[in-house]
Amino acid sequence: MADTVWQKCLARLEDELSPEEFNTWIRPLQARQHEDGLTLMAPNRYVKQYVEANFLPRVREHLAGYDETNLLDLEVIVGSATTDAVPLRADGTGRPCIDLNRDFTFDAFVEGKSNEIAKAAAQSVADEAGRRYNPLLLYGGVGLGKTHLMHAVGNRILEDQPDAKVVYLHSQRFVQDMVKALQLGTMQEFMQHYRSVDALLIDDIQFFANKLRSQEEFFHVFNALLERGHQMVLTCDRYPSEIDGLEERLKSRFVHGLTVEVEPPELETRVAILMKKAEAEGIDLPQDIAFFIAEHVRSNVRELEGALKRVLANSRFTGRRVSIEQVRHSLRDLVARQERHLSIDAIQRAVAEYYNIKTSDLLSKRRSRTIARPRQMAMALAKELTDHSLPEIGEAFGGRDHTTVLHACRKIAELKATSSDVAEDHRNLNRQLTGG
Amino acid sequence: MSQIREQLALRFPLRRRCTFVEFESGANAELVARLAAPVTAFLCVWIAGDAGSGKSHLLQASCASVNARGGAAAYVPRELVAEGAQVFDGLEAMDRVAIDDIGDWLGQPAVERGLLALYQGLLDRGRSLVVAHTDVPAAVAFALPDLASRMRAAAIFRIAPLDDEGRLRVMTRTASARGMMLEPGVAEYILRHGPRSLEALLGLVDRLDARTLARQRRLTVPLVRELLDEIRDPPSP
Numbered sequence: 001m002a003d004t005v006w007q008k009c010l011a012r013l014e015d016e017l018s019p020e021e022f023n024t025w026i027r028p029l030q031a032r033q034h035e036d037g038l039t040l041m042a043p044n045r046y047v048k049q050y051v052e053a054n055f056l057p058r059v060r061e062h063l064a065g066y067d068e069t070n071l072l073d074l075e076v077i078v079g080s081a082t083t084d085a086v087p088l089r090a091d092g093t094g095r096p097c098i099d100l101n102r103d104f105t106f107d108a109f110v111e112g113k114s115n116e117i118a119k120a121a122a123q124s125v126a127d128e129a130g131r132r133y134n135p136l137l138l139y140g141g142v143g144l145g146k147t148h149l150m151h152a153v154g155n156r157i158l159e160d161q162p163d164a165k166v167v168y169l170h171s172q173r174f175v176q177d178m179v180k181a182l183q184l185g186t187m188q189e190f191m192q193h194y195r196s197v198d199a200l201l202i203d204d205i206q207f208f209a210n211k212l213r214s215q216e217e218f219f220h221v222f223n224a225l226l227e228r229g230h231q232m233v234l235t236c237d238r239y240p241s242e243i244d245g246l247e248e249r250l251k252s253r254f255v256h257g258l259t260v261e262v263e264p265p266e267l268e269t270r271v272a273i274l275m276k277k278a279e280a281e282g283i284d285l286p287q288d289i290a291f292f293i294a295e296h297v298r299s300n301v302r303e304l305e306g307a308l309k310r311v312l313a314n315s316r317f318t319g320r321r322v323s324i325e326q327v328r329h330s331l332r333d334l335v336a337r338q339e340r341h342l343s344i345d346a347i348q349r350a351v352a353e354y355y356n357i358k359t360s361d362l363l364s365k366r367r368s369r370t371i372a373r374p375r376q377m378a379m380a381l382a383k384e385l386t387d388h389s390l391p392e393i394g395e396a397f398g399g400r401d402h403t404t405v406l407h408a409c410r411k412i413a414e415l416k417a418t419s420s421d422v423a424e425d426h427r428n429l430n431r432q433l434t435g436g
Numbered sequence: 437m438s439q440i441r442e443q444l445a446l447r448f449p450l451r452r453r454c455t456f457v458e459f460e461s462g463a464n465a466e467l468v469a470r471l472a473a474p475v476t477a478f479l480c481v482w483i484a485g486d487a488g489s490g491k492s493h494l495l496q497a498s499c500a501s502v503n504a505r506g507g508a509a510a511y512v513p514r515e516l517v518a519e520g521a522q523v524f525d526g527l528e529a530m531d532r533v534a535i536d537d538i539g540d541w542l543g544q545p546a547v548e549r550g551l552l553a554l555y556q557g558l559l560d561r562g563r564s565l566v567v568a569h570t571d572v573p574a575a576v577a578f579a580l581p582d583l584a585s586r587m588r589a590a591a592i593f594r595i596a597p598l599d600d601e602g603r604l605r606v607m608t609r610t611a612s613a614r615g616m617m618l619e620p621g622v623a624e625y626i627l628r629h630g631p632r633s634l635e636a637l638l639g640l641v642d643r644l645d646a647r648t649l650a651r652q653r654r655l656t657v658p659l660v661r662e663l664l665d666e667i668r669d670p671p672s673p
Contacts, residue, residue, distance in 0.1 A: 024516075172553045
């Protein structure tokens with residue numbers, strides 16, 4: 001009945017208001033009729049207040065026009081009729097349980113040089129949950145598969161112990177839930193919930209930065225779980241000591257167990273990822289097409305998979321077979337952008353800006369380390385990100401010999417393995433240049 | 437004198453409806469199909485297109501289609517930017533959230549954290565997020581790399597402009613809804629000499645409707661020419 005009354009009212013409001021007003025303020029409202037009247041649920045306080053101030057008299061007037069609603073009380077509250085669709089825990093705490101993604105398993109994780117150590121560490125933790133390395137901290141740039149490995153640990157624990165309480169959530173969700181618990185006066189229940197889990201998986205802990213109360217509460221949860229030998233897996237976009245606004249005691253605890261970096265995948269791994277994902281979709285992706293996509297999406301796995309989804313969705317919609325031409329069409333913005341921008345000039349400008357030197361320094365004969373290292377970095381990036389040959393690259397760097405370029409590529413590869421600073425510079429520049 | 441002869445046109449503006457039926461999809465059929473399909477798993481769509489290309493219409497149509505299936509949807513226009521991230525609170529409970537001109541929200545870490553939380557909330561619940569911008573995400577500066585990579589992994593569509601055939605269909609449909617007969621010669625003249633942007637074209641149809649009503653005349657090429665001349669060279673007050 002609420003639907004009927006509300007639907008009638010909606011139809012009139014849609015006629016009276018501009019589409020923007022209707023879609024912004026009226027469409028998000030959900031109606032629920034009860035014995036005493038009609039309740040409109042707004043998604044937040046902001047919408048509630050706006051609706052009350054601007055539309056409530058008009059809604060009341062319309063409702064009064066319907067015989068069956070003459071006696072209805074009308075109120076606007078903050079809430080949602082669909083919130084219940086989020087699975088609630090069976091333990092009666094009423095706290096939402098975000099299910100693990102069942103597709104994120106170790107089998108589905110494509111291993112390469114960039115992530116093999118992280119995978120081995122995660123497997124080891126999953127096989128001996130709470131006993132070997134606690135916590136496991138996976139860190140590295142965005143979209144590299146940290147969340148996948150984290151879910152894989154959770155899924156493996158559930159395989160071995162189907163009754164285990166494994167909770168996965170994003171750190172922002174922890175903060176939001178804690179704020180709600182504080183508002184509702186249910187902090188004890190909140191803390192009890194997290195302290196009682198068998199395994200806690202928290203994504204992107206860098207978002208705890210500057211949230212002192214959240215850090216305080218999480219510190220207690222952390223200690224309680226550690227004392228009981230319950231496994232924790234954390235992810236972060238950088239090494240915790242580099243997070244500003246994070247308490248020192250948390251920084252040291254986060255790296256108390258095993259800390260492993262996940263690095264961007266190299267070309268062959270990106271190709272393998274694409275082929276595996278396509279196979280999972282029932283598509284036999286030719287290798288040359290996988291290479292084509294992988295060469296154009298270098299920044300991270302998430303964007304690589306996003307590109308593949310776009311290609312496959314377009315192929316399904318148009319009925320066109322996946323081909324280089326079809327991929328070029330599906331990813332035309334991305335391909336055009338890369339082909340337009342990734343010249344040696346662009347790389348030189350980006351590197352010079354990054355190291356705060358002049359572009360002309362890169363082309364000069366100067367051999368001081370402050371110039372030579374950026375020059376080697378720029379040469380290595382030019383080799384990785386463009387199709388230019390070694391002599392062409394050498395020519396573009398003040399007429400140098402191709403062996404100089406080769407030496408630069410080898411030197412940077414060597415330094416990436418031995419110096420975290422160089423590795424990070426390379427990663428940052430690569431991302432910057434490829435739109436990651 | 438012409439003003440004396442003109443009948444005062446009491447204009448009851450034809451209420452625009454933002455639905456897919458009113459959208460001439462042209463070469464954007466895949467985008468429309470994606471937005472119109474029932475949401476069965478998390479979906480993030482990024483629509484890139486020039487001003488006046490129909491982005492806002494599509495966002496609102498996508499909300500209407502979710503609503504028509506009994507779901508809840510929220511459209512967030514750029515006018516709310518000044519309110520900050522509080523606007524996104526609780527929207528993760530919607531089946532679809534459509535954010536217009538998302539570029540206006542980007543650049544401030546606090547607001548982007550709100551957007552990221554909304555994205556995660558919708559992802560956790562298997563709901564959908566549709567955003568619009570003039571450019572593709574690879575060309576947009578984000579404050580949070582976490583948000584950037586999620587947006588760059590979205591289903592990204594650039595709205596293809598309508599060809600003349602499509603523009604003619606929209607114009608004819610709009611004129612017809614206003615009870616105005618658009619003869620082929622007149623339509624051809626408008627397409628050749630009128631504005632290229634669809635938004636401006638529909639504005640012209642609106643003004644032609646008012647003019648024919650005021651003059652009590654049917655729509656002719658000289659009338660269109662007169663109005664276009666006025667638009668290009670407005671009479672001094």
